[in-house]
Amino acid sequence: MDLPAFPELTDEILHAIAARHGAASVSRLPEVGIFNAVFLLGEDLVLRVPRDHPTFIAAARKEAVAAPAARAAGALTPRLVDFDDRHEFLPVPFLVYERVQGEPLGGFDLEPARTPEVWRAVGRDLALVHTGIAPEGPVAALELEVLDDDPRLLAEEVAAEGQFTALEARWLTRWLDDLAPVALAPVTERLLHGDVQATNVMVDPKSLEYLALIDWGSAGWGDPAQDFAGFPLRAVPWVLAGHREVAPVDGDETVEARILWRHIQLSLWLLRRGPQPGRSWAERPVAMFVEVLQFFLEGPGDRWRALAPPVSTLGV
Numbered sequence: 001m002d003l004p005a006f007p008e009l010t011d012e013i014l015h016a017i018a019a020r021h022g023a024a025s026v027s028r029l030p031e032v033g034i035f036n037a038v039f040l041l042g043e044d045l046v047l048r049v050p051r052d053h054p055t056f057i058a059a060a061r062k063e064a065v066a067a068p069a070a071r072a073a074g075a076l077t078p079r080l081v082d083f084d085d086r087h088e089f090l091p092v093p094f095l096v097y098e099r100v101q102g103e104p105l106g107g108f109d110l111e112p113a114r115t116p117e118v119w120r121a122v123g124r125d126l127a128l129v130h131t132g133i134a135p136e137g138p139v140a141a142l143e144l145e146v147l148d149d150d151p152r153l154l155a156e157e158v159a160a161e162g163q164f165t166a167l168e169a170r171w172l173t174r175w176l177d178d179l180a181p182v183a184l185a186p187v188t189e190r191l192l193h194g195d196v197q198a199t200n201v202m203v204d205p206k207s208l209e210y211l212a213l214i215d216w217g218s219a220g221w222g223d224p225a226q227d228f229a230g231f232p233l234r235a236v237p238w239v240l241a242g243h244r245e246v247a248p249v250d251g252d253e254t255v256e257a258r259i260l261w262r263h264i265q266l267s268l269w270l271l272r273r274g275p276q277p278g279r280s281w282a283e284r285p286v287a288m289f290v291e292v293l294q295f296f297l298e299g300p301g302d303r304w305r306a307l308a309p310p311v312s313t314l315g316v
Contacts, residue, residue, distance in 0.1 A: 003034060003051060004051045004052060004053035004055075004056065005051065005052060006037045006049060006050075006051050006052060007049065007052045007090050007091050007092050009037060009049065009090075011026070013089050013090065014026045014039060014047075016089055017041070017047060017084075017089055017094070017096075018041045018042065018047075021041055021042075021045055021081065021082065021096055022042070023041035023042030023044075023045055024042060025040075025041070025042055026039050026040070026041060026047075027039065027040045028040075029046070032104050032106060032107070032199040032280060033199060033200075033215060033280070034279070034283075035050055035051065035056050035059055035215075035217055036048040036049060036050050036051075036056075036060075036217075037049045040099065041096065043099070044098065044099050045081060045096055045097065045098065045099055046078070046096070046097045046098075046099050046100075047094060047095070047096055048060070048063075048094060048095045048096075048097070049090065049092065049094045050092050050093070050094070050217075051092075052091060052092055056092075057092050057093060059217030059218065060083075060092070060093050060094070060095060060217060061085075061093065062142055062216070062217055062218075062219055062220070063095060063215070063216045063217040063219070064080065064083035064093075064095060065138045065139055065142060065219075066139065066142060066191070066193075066216035066217075066219035067080050067097075067216040068080050069133050069139045069191070070125075070128075070129050070133070070191075070193070070213075070216060070219075073128045073129055073132035073133050074125075074128045074132060075125040075126075075128045075129050075213060076121075076125055076210070076211065076212045076213060077125075077212050077213050077214060077216070078097040078098045078099070078100050078212055078214060079097065079098045080095060080096075080097055081096045081097060081098060082095070082096040083095050083096075084096070097214075100202045100211050100212045100214065101204075101211070102202040102203050102204050102205060102211040102212070103202065103203065103205045104198065104199045104200070104201065104202060104203075105118060105198040105199075105201040105202070105203045105208075106197065106198030106199035106200075106201070106280055106281060107199070108203075108208070110208075111234075112231075112232050112234040112235035112238070113234070114208075115203070115208055116238045117210070118201065118203055118208060118209075118210045119231075119235045119238035119239045119242065120238050120239070120241055120242035120245070121210035121242060122196065122201055122210065122213060122239050122242065123238065123239035123240060123241060123242025123243035123244075123245070123246075124242040124243065124245055124246050125213050126193065126196065126213075126224070126227050126239065126242075126243055127242070127243040127244075127245070127246035127247045127249075128246060129190075129191055129192075129193065130190040130191065130192070130224045130227070130243070130247070130249070130250070131190070131246070131247045133190075133191045135191075135221065139191060140221075142191065142219050142220045142221060143220045143221070144192060144194055144218075144219070144220025144221055144222040144226070145194070145218065145220065146222060146226075147265060147266065147269055149265065149269060151172075151176055151261065151264050151265040151268050151269075152172075152173045152176045152177070152180075154265065154268035154269055155168075155169040155172040155173055155176070155268055156169055156173075157272075158268055158271050158272065161272065163271050171309075171310065172264070172268075174310055175264075175309045175310055176261070176264065178310070179257050179260060179261050179307060180261075182254040182257040182258075183254070183257040183258050183260070183261035184261075185251055185254045185257075185258070186251075187223050187224070187225075187250045187251035187254075187258075188250045188251075189221045189222055189223065190221065190222070190224050190250060191219060191220070191221055192219060192220060192221070192222050192224065192226055192227045193213065193216060193218070193219055193227055194216075194217075194218030194219045194220055194222075194226070194227070195215060195217070195218035195230055195282075196213070196227050196228070196229075196230050196231060197230035197231050197280055197281065197282040198231055198280070198281060198282075199280045199281075199282075200213060200214050200215045201213060201231075202214055223250075223251075223258060224249050224250050224251075224255070225249070225251075225255050225258035225259045225262060226262055228240070228255075228259040228262070229259065229262040229263055229266055230282040231281070231282065232281070232291045232295075233259075233260070233263055233291050233292055233295040234291065234294065234295050234298065236259055237300065237301065237304070240255070240256075256303050256304055256307060257307055260292075260304075260307055263288060263291075263292055264292065266285075266288065267285045267286075267288035267289050267292070268285070269285075270283065270284070270285035270288070271285040271286075273285070293309075296308050296309065
């Protein structure tokens with residue numbers, strides 16, 4: 001996947017930004033996403049610089065609105081210290097946050113069952129955002145980038161490209177046909193994080209205690225079920241449980257089907273990119289497919305079991 005370049009980030013520019021914020025040192029942090037170059041300013045601040053392209057610049061502007069709104073709603077997310085759009089140092093806007101003294105959960109490569117309380121905490125924060133932010137002021141204008149491709153058509157396209165055969169496409173289509181009546185049920189739109197994945201979940205590196213949900217550059221208004229699509233399906237029941245501790249998900253009676261539909265849809269869409277070495281779990285389509293199958297093999301609860309894939313294609 002070809003990506004636009006970052007603006008020129010010389011030591012002189014970076015140290016000038018650091019000095020403005022009272023920091024004496026700059027060090028680059030590992031990239032776990034594709035949108036921003038991330039730097040540690042001193043010990044307490046984090047600088048995020050988007051790629052020099054309208055899409056990534058727009059995400060930085062969106063983040064500057066959504067992150068403070070989420071924090072005001074009670075979600076654990078770092079305080080935005082500065083959103084600089086003056087172009088004094090760089091041709092793109094940049095953001096400076098208070099540092100979360102932790103590490104991304106995605107870096108530990110853990111089975112979801114190892115951290116159920118982390119996923120419950122994520123669910124509680126999502127509930128605060130989903131139910132606690134009104135569509136008023138600047139936040140009301142945030143638009144979600146929606147993947148609206150029908151996964152049944154995607155299955156046919158992926159089969160035509162040679163990823164699998166028409167046999168698998170028919171099986172997937174049959175499953176999706178069964179899900180469609182509930183998965184496509186309309187619900188009230190809420191403000192979404194838009195990119196909830198383990199690389200955006202910050203935890204204490206020793207205790208694995210949940211610390212924060214970061215990176216709000218994909219935020220926008222949509223079906224809350226979409227906030228359950230970027231992490232393994234086996235973690236979803238805990239996130240749902242945490243959300244329900246605060247408030248039911250809109251359309252709660254159909255939310256499992258809507259989440260499952262989104263997981264299948266996203267994995268089929270990503271298959272067209274090919275392998276993504278070095279990227280996060282949510283960029284790996286085969287991992288998503290394997291996860292869906294593993295989830296159902298491990299015996300989910302009754303609400304999920306009713307959505308299980310067909311066990312036979314006899315007569316199809």
